[in-house]
Amino acid sequence: MEGQVLQKSKLAKCAAAKLAILSTEVKNNALLSMAKSLREKREDILAANETDLINGRKQGLSQAMLERLLLDEQRIESMATGLEEVALLPDPIGSMTGVTCRPNGLQIGKMRVPLGVIGIIYESRPNVTVDAAALCLKSGNAVLLRGGSEAINSNIAIAQIIAQAAKNVGVPDGAIQLITTTEREAVEQMMTMNEYLDVLIPRGGAGLIQTVVKNATVPVIETGVGNCHLYVDSSANLEMAKKILINGKTQRPAVCNALETLLVHQDIAEEFLSIAAKALQDKNVEIRGCAKTREILSDVREAAEEDWAQEYLNLLIAVKVVENIEEALEHISCYGTGHSEVIITENYSHAHLFTSRIDAAAVYVNASSRFTDGSEFGLGAEIGISTQKMHARGPMGLEALTSNKYVIWGQGQIR
């Protein structure tokens, strides 16, 4: 096992040097060819996926996990379309910014370059294998993929198909590699392989992400946990607030940009909570409320301390009545995870205060937290949503997978 991770990492590092200067044309050809190959060999993928599903049922995976694991014609088509979309995105590599001429005549600018070798550690969904490989390839990086053991057969089939398709049109060998052992030690090894890996991106549940953050010596980009708040100010348009609340909580409750807590200004609490409670009830959302909420909504269960901190990811919402915007800001600062935070207000100063004070990847005035997404933000595809402040924050597109180098043109200058 040790052999495999080390060997693939070394090969990836060799590939990275060649990928860094690979032409956009070859990279795009490879993406299109990968899409074509996925479609042509879909039967192989479906057969491998069937094996994973059978094993999963034997091992008693939950229905939700089996659903995430499942591939069908439509999902394979959507992976292929995703590859074609990445081919259409502009190539970030080689572009230069900030070229200036210094007083001594030196011309200095920043050239965008790949990070090098990117390790992706992820769970169940096999489509991540394709998405991650596509974004890494387009940004000139080699990728070392490590998917969940429950999807191992699907991932092996997919990785083999796309890696071969890429290689056939001139992408260096080793550019796209999957770790095929399911032993946990493989992950531990990846986390400390500073010599070969430039960055690790964990994608999955909070447990996986925290394990990687706490144990990796390779730089990590932390993605995903979102305890997102909606604050309805005293001056809010309540009809708008209701729509954004229902959208944020119920359109797709299991994702990181879904709402988890509603904060309501006391002056409009009675009116708004009655409207909100009815709308939430219609969507089968259970409310956990603070004492003041329960004075207004008598049949609501009491929110415990842990409710404020929890990312429910399902049809539950914590509700708190606050005295003023200051209390809302403090609550968010205390319990928020720095993902997406929303204010609904018609008050100019409060909108300004909220956007300047909230410390999160995305801060919204009068719009749904559900927009925190690479394609909604206009970045094209995304590799994840960073909740850290270093390197990249918020939805990460191709640019988040790059670095830069200074290039300096002189005519013999010395100091």
Added chain:
Amino acid sequence: MEGQVLQKSKLAKCAAAKLAILSTEVKNNALLSMAKSLREKREDILAANETDLINGRKQGLSQAMLERLLLDEQRIESMATGLEEVALLPDPIGSMTGVTCRPNGLQIGKMRVPLGVIGIIYESRPNVTVDAAALCLKSGNAVLLRGGSEAINSNIAIAQIIAQAAKNVGVPDGAIQLITTTEREAVEQMMTMNEYLDVLIPRGGAGLIQTVVKNATVPVIETGVGNCHLYVDSSANLEMAKKILINGKTQRPAVCNALETLLVHQDIAEEFLSIAAKALQDKNVEIRGCAKTREILSDVREAAEEDWAQEYLNLLIAVKVVENIEEALEHISCYGTGHSEVIITENYSHAHLFTSRIDAAAVYVNASSRFTDGSEFGLGAEIGISTQKMHARGPMGLEALTSNKYVIWGQGQIR
């Protein structure tokens, strides 16, 4: 001891929230007031520094270390001037970039924000206390400083003076703090304080930096180690090459952007090495050469394998004759530390090949590696030179101490 680091980290985190929205005016007033206070209280600083020097001599510190530790009127004046220069730099915080309007009417932009709390772990030079505090303050960050034990009295005096001066004009308490215990455990604690510290920047020798990189769970910005190469191509202007060689090797040999290895194309090796050897000799630089070098320069000592990997930081240089530019690129890829690399050439294609292939923070054509420096690059002051690819690469000015957040203005949009 544990108490102190934890307590100061918590206070720093509180201060950071206030610093993030502190006006440029207050920050600049504070910087000017810190400068004034340093000048007024220079006797206190010199007295504390004298204690450190006495202790250092007792402990047998090397002459070089004592020299780095030494403060005098001029050095204090230069710290004060540094503060005034930072006050003149534009404030990066609050500026917005990339504001676009999405098809659904959402306006989305990136607002520049501070990182939060920055930990700086550094060695001997007490001026780092002032420089780091100034850059962190201007960029709206709280800073937790941990200097070397040999400079503890100087650092305590300086930190006390500047923190008080800042506080007097409205900077939140806890914005600038020094860890006053010299126990090693304090550093270990800082390295794992993910809840309170947003980033660690080690400044010092390779040993310190590697310790932090290997052991910290807090994100680290790696600075400094520079095994820099000068490649003299067959088409080089040899007079220019000589000047840049001497400047890179001898103008300030102890710094990270100084040259450590000279690579010479075989076609001009005989001519150039005779010129170079004489010029290096005049500056008392010892040469360690490869076999081919020693055929040309008979009295040169043989370079061992470790010479190619070493950052001498003094009057020594390793010299290798290469067959062609490919061999030069491979040598640099194998032994370089990704800091600064130089080609001297009149050949357009070789200049292009070198700038695209070399993977380093700064890549030069026909100019001295000594220019890799924040103020030479036009960034104003610098907090260090990053040799990593994540977040910041090359000289780091104020912008490297910031992150961003997406701000989204809507009119009720939902998905």
